[in-house]
Amino acid sequence: MKEKPYLIGIAGGSGSGKTTLIRELKKEFSKKEICVISLDDYYYPKKKQKVDHKGIVNFDLPTAINKKDFLADLKLLINGKPCQRIEYTFNNKKAKPKKITLRPTRVIIVEGLFIFHYKKINALLNLKVFVHAKENIKLIRRIIRDKTERNYPLEDVLYRYEHHVLPSFEKYIEPYRESADLVINNNKNYNEVFKMLQVFIKSKI
Numbered sequence: 516m517k518e519k520p521y522l523i524g525i526a527g528g529s530g531s532g533k534t535t536l537i538r539e540l541k542k543e544f545s546k547k548e549i550c551v552i553s554l555d556d557y558y559y560p561k562k563k564q565k566v567d568h569k570g571i572v573n574f575d576l577p578t579a580i581n582k583k584d585f586l587a588d589l590k591l592l593i594n595g596k597p598c599q600r601i602e603y604t605f606n607n608k609k610a611k612p613k614k615i616t617l618r619p620t621r622v623i624i625v626e627g628l629f630i631f632h633y634k635k636i637n638a639l640l641n642l643k644v645f646v647h648a649k650e651n652i653k654l655i656r657r658i659i660r661d662k663t664e665r666n667y668p669l670e671d672v673l674y675r676y677e678h679h680v681l682p683s684f685e686k687y688i689e690p691y692r693e694s695a696d697l698v699i700n701n702n703k704n705y706n707e708v709f710k711m712l713q714v715f716i717k718s719k720i
Contacts, residue, residue: 520593520619521719522639525626526691527646528684529575529676530653530660532701536646536709537626543713548720550592550620554627556603557585567678575675575683577629586635592619593639621720628683631691644712645695650681 527533537551557580558564564572564579573579588598596619602612631637631645648656654676661667692698697712699705 520621520623521641522593522623522625523642523644523716524630524637524640525624525644525646526628526631526688526695527699527701528648528653528688529628529680530656531646531648532656532699532705533626533646536699536701536705537624539709540624540713540716544622544716544720546618546620548620549622549624549716550617551624551626552585552589552592552617554580554585554630556600556615557581558603571674571678573675573679575628575679577632577687580627580629582629582633582636586633588617589623589625589636589639592617592623595619622716629687631694632687642697642715643691643695644697644699645692646699646701647692648701 525533525536537553540549541551558574559579559581561572564574565576567573588600591598598617600615600617602615625636625640630640631643637643657676657680658669658672661672662669697708699708699712
């Protein structure tokens with residue numbers, strides 16, 4: 516029987532630096548060595564999202580993600596089969612979605628806001644990494660990202676952070692920090708911890 520892949524879960528609040536960490540890992544390892552599956556590509560369409568009391572769509576809830584499809588694709592990878600997904604562009608009309616093809620590897624990186632909160636996904640993880648940053652730093656990063664990458668106006672970013680992002684972080688994400696195997700504090704840099712994670716991944720490939 517073929518050996519099951521090693522699953523590393525990477526979670527943390529919006530703007531904590533998960534995407535940057537993933538980008539750095541992709542520089543160090545080839546697509547034949549690690550595969551990254553992200554919750555960001557499994558959002559339901561805008562029309563299926565919940566709205567708040569002001570009628571503003573709230574994308575920062577566990578129900579915003581199609582966890583059923585995510586889990587199904589993750590299980591395909593675990594069982595040595597590839598999967599495909601159309602990239603989610605966060606309603607940015609200027610962005611052209613691409614077809615993403617994920618192929619099974621010895622180490623699978625499972626990344627996203629709620630991966631520890633979803634019980635069935637959490638149970639599959641071999642190593643849980645929580646990326647943490649101070650709230651003011653996360654807000655600055657969120658403003659820059661949402662303005663440049665997702666074409667969101669500043670007022671919208673600030674409203675969502677106060678009424679959607681922060682309450683969701685406190686309820687569905689932060690409580691899992693204590694149960695994580697590794698906490699990466701990403702307020703300035705995390706070079707030493709990154710090197711340690713890099714060496715650990717190499718040992719599993």
